[in-house]
Amino acid sequence: MSKSKALYIHVPFCASVCAYCDFYRFRYNSDRADLWLAQVRKDLNNIQDEIATVYIGGGTPSVLSVPQLEGLLECTERFLPVKEFTVECNPESVTAEKAGILRKYDVNRVSLGAQAFDDGMLKKLGRRHTSSDVLKAMKILREAGITNISLDLMYSLPEQSLQDWKDTLKKAVNAEPSHISVYSLTVEEGSRFYAEGKEPLDNETEYEMYDTAIRFLESSGYKQYEISNFAKNGLESEHNKVYWYYGDFIGIGPGASGKENGVRYTVKPDLKGYLEGKREREDIPLSEKDERFEAVMMGLRLNQGIDLNAYAETFKVRLEEYYRDAVTKHISQGNLEMADGFLRATRQGRFILHDVLVDFLE
Numbered sequence: 001m002s003k004s005k006a007l008y009i010h011v012p013f014c015a016s017v018c019a020y021c022d023f024y025r026f027r028y029n030s031d032r033a034d035l036w037l038a039q040v041r042k043d044l045n046n047i048q049d050e051i052a053t054v055y056i057g058g059g060t061p062s063v064l065s066v067p068q069l070e071g072l073l074e075c076t077e078r079f080l081p082v083k084e085f086t087v088e089c090n091p092e093s094v095t096a097e098k099a100g101i102l103r104k105y106d107v108n109r110v111s112l113g114a115q116a117f118d119d120g121m122l123k124k125l126g127r128r129h130t131s132s133d134v135l136k137a138m139k140i141l142r143e144a145g146i147t148n149i150s151l152d153l154m155y156s157l158p159e160q161s162l163q164d165w166k167d168t169l170k171k172a173v174n175a176e177p178s179h180i181s182v183y184s185l186t187v188e189e190g191s192r193f194y195a196e197g198k199e200p201l202d203n204e205t206e207y208e209m210y211d212t213a214i215r216f217l218e219s220s221g222y223k224q225y226e227i228s229n230f231a232k233n234g235l236e237s238e239h240n241k242v243y244w245y246y247g248d249f250i251g252i253g254p255g256a257s258g259k260e261n262g263v264r265y266t267v268k269p270d271l272k273g274y275l276e277g278k279r280e281r282e283d284i285p286l287s288e289k290d291e292r293f294e295a296v297m298m299g300l301r302l303n304q305g306i307d308l309n310a311y312a313e314t315f316k317v318r319l320e321e322y323y324r325d326a327v328t329k330h331i332s333q334g335n336l337e338m339a340d341g342f343l344r345a346t347r348q349g350r351f352i353l354h355d356v357l358v359d360f361l362e
């Protein structure tokens with residue numbers, strides 16, 4: 001057995017396609033989903049590692065039929081118990097029957113794609129649910145015994161005002177999820193928004209919305225622990241923390257990414273080939289230099305920052321010496337701070353993390 005890893009399973013099916021989405025997904029089709037499941041079962045059976053967390057994402061895992069969802073969860077049983085088992089759901093496809101199945105197979109966290117609490121905006125985004133569907137889904141999940149619920153919210157949306165965003169945040173907090181993730185819109189090539197020439201809001205408004213989210217969520221009891229993530233009562237995402245701590249994770253299914261034993265990979269986004277039993281991967285072997293940098297890139301996303309002793313133990317160099325120029329520069333500019341054995345981005349630094357990281361590239 002190797003050191004325990006996180007496991008990510010990508011469900012590449014959705015009921016329809018959202019206006020901003022360029023993820024690897026297809027319109028749900030029951031026969032195709034059955035074939036996909038048969039292949040995923042083989043991949044899961046081949047895993048020899050000890051698994052610490054499971055995350056089923058997509059796509060829309062909750063679009064699977066009840067027998068398909070149960071079939072998928074059955075294949076994960078041999079990894080149980082795990083520290084955290086998350087399934088992404090879209091509000092309109094959460095039913096009491098599906099919630100009961102999630103619970104039966106030890107799913108203890110659901111990440112719900114709420115995105116906004118403004119029905120007009122949800123329609124523009126091409127979402128299939130309304131804001132009341134989000135509340136209904138939360139109620140169903142809680143009644144089934146799943147109380148650790150995270151809501152995903154989006155900001156910097158075309159024609160969204162600061163007041164709209166504040167209303168969304170307020171309604172989200174009123175629903176009392178244990179965790180909230182906030183993401184600004186990026187208009188990716190391949191999305192409908194891109195084809196329509198839609199653009200996110202200007203940088204200044206985007207920063208104002210982000211800053212508003214931090215202030216409002218923190219004052220409502222949600223502690224920011226990562227650039228986009230806020231948790232109540234310490235219920236941080238254990239699975240995502242594996243990424244930020246630069247741990248290893250296994251990616252299953254076409255379009256899934258993984259990182260194992262010094263290789264970052266994506267399972268080729270080729271559903272047809274996958275259904276035929278092909279397992280092509282796009283591998284990127286990581287050099288020592290790559291890993292040292294990527295660990296900084298991920299670790300600085302966390303509010304607690306990077307544990308300098310743990311970094312030295314893993315990479316056999318002291319971060320503050322290896323990247324002396326970048327660290328000195330950004331501490332003097334107020335973007336980074338070093339305290340209690342951690343190097344972390346300041347609030348100002350988190351706003352411009354991308355620019356800070358450029359100086360860590362060799």
Ligand code: SF4
Nearest residue numbers: 014017018021058059
């Ligand atoms: S945003 Fe999510 S639900 Fe919408 S099409 Fe993309 S993967 Fe599917």
